[in-house]
Amino acid sequence: MLLVFWLAILITACGESPTTPITSAHAQVEPGNSNRPLPRDIVTVELFDIRATVSLGGTAVPRHLVTLSAKAPGYVRYVAGPVGTRFNPGQILLELDSDILETQRRSAWANLAEASAVLQDANVQLYRQVYAPDPSPQGGMGVMQMFDRLVTRPASNMIGTSDSRLEKYAQFNSLRAGVERAQAGVMRAQSHIDEIEIRLDDTLILGPGHGVVLEKFVERGNIVQPGQPLMRVADTDDLLIRVEVPARIIRGVYSGMPVEVRLDALDMPLNTVVERIFPAADAFRHTVTVELSVPPGAPVAPGMYATVVLPDNTRQSSAFPVVPPSSLVWRGSQPGVFFVNTNGTIELRLIRAGQKTRAGIVVLSGLNAGDRILASPPVDLRTDLHSSAKRG
Structure with missing residues (x-):
């Protein structure tokens, strides 16, 4: 029995692995959670030269917007459907009495x-x-x-x-x-x-092409006179982004120029192209109307607000910190990143984000060159502002 006891002790001692201290910052244990190491995707913030740009507000408009008016007097006998009705070329949209x-x-x-x-x-x-x-x-x-x-x-x-x-x-x-x-x-x-x-x-108002009824100004039984507007129609599958560009930067805009546009309905930028630049500026606002073509199939509807980013050649480029888009975390409407301190702890740092470039998201304030952040923080990472990170 004594021999068996000593053999069991010897086997247990041989199966244990030696422990070594962890000295790498990438492998340090988070305070408050000794079971999980820090994430390894830590990146260093670098500066990039960002070209000066200006953000302008534009609106999505149909390429062809038609107001159909009465060509004869009479009362309205028939109206084809409510607002939003789609029609084909030559389809009867409205009919007047013809007895x-x-x-x-x-x-x-x-x-x-x-x-x-x-x-x-x-x-x-x-x-x-x-x-x-x-x-x-x-x-x-x-x-x-x-x-x-x-x-x-x-x-x-x-x-x-x-x-x-x-x-x-x-x-x-x-x-x-x-x-x-x-x-x-x-x-x-x-x-x-x-x-x-x-x-x-x-007495017949026909559809000028494929389109949608956007507005109706009369209903069945109304009396109309020649020239009176009846309805407004447009092809909502063929849209443009119309924006008023200040005259001081219009020299940097040309036909065929690629332009990044952001819409309220999209989470990603929309790549458009300058299609037409109006030949004259507005005498009161001193702006030039520019139209951008919308790619086919884009989830855009007439009237949507669009943010158009154009280069501003009147200002010099500046160097700003840039972070990966995957590093951003949101606290309400405020973006932030997980900042890695020199002692290996993590804290949430709120930043002021700028435009999205090919290099990443421009940081206007909140980070400096050389700071270390988490490139892709885990979704279960929890922390309070300026406190040690903890995983819940």
Whole structure:
């Protein structure tokens, strides 16, 4: 039994590993929690030259915004859906009453039929004069008519009392004028029909393309007059960011220039391109309107506020501390970072963050070059401001 006891003690002693003190700052144990070491992703804050920029407020607007107005008087018979209704090209968006115009159109078609009949009769009379000027009637009077044609008319032409050729020409010209008057009557009736058709088309308000109804100014049953606004529509899938740029920095803006934009609805920057620069400045605000193209599919709606960051060539670049975006932690609306002290403890330090660059987040105040921070602090890291960090 004694031999077994000493063998057990010897085996236990051989299985224990020797302990060594931890001297690395990356492996020091956090105060208040002796079971977990410090995170190893500690970075040193460095300075970077940041180009001077200016942040301007812009607005998302449709590229094509159309206000549809009434082209004819009348009362509204039909309106296609509420605000937000999508439509296709040529779809009826609004219709005015057209009963009176329909009645006028039927009357105009009747006038056209009458004018066409008059024209047909005039053509028949003209053709008869050309091809059978003196038809001989059947019966006993044919001898007298033949005598008149063979004796009386030639004798009258010889003594100068009449001219049969001139009479034929005058009669032919009169019949031809009758045909032309009948043709004019047909054209007049057709023009009246065309006018009514145009007025009927004016009672229909059609969609100019793919779009959405943004505003409605009338409802069914309202009386409208020509020129009165009816609704405002736009293609919300094709948007622009419109911003007023101060004239002092407009020289640094050019067409095709990439511009970073931040929208309230997005957590990430939106890459846009300068599409158009207006040729003249506003005489009162001394700004130039600039339009930026929005990438297709971006979650942007008309009227959204946008922050546009443009270079300011009137100021020199400055060196600022830059930290990784993953190092930021938020306490309400205030950003901060976990600062590593020289003794290895961690404290939360609030900072004033600036713009996001390719190098990282610009720190306007709260950190200096050479400070050490946690690049990616664990989500369960807890600390009070200017106190030792603890994990809960």
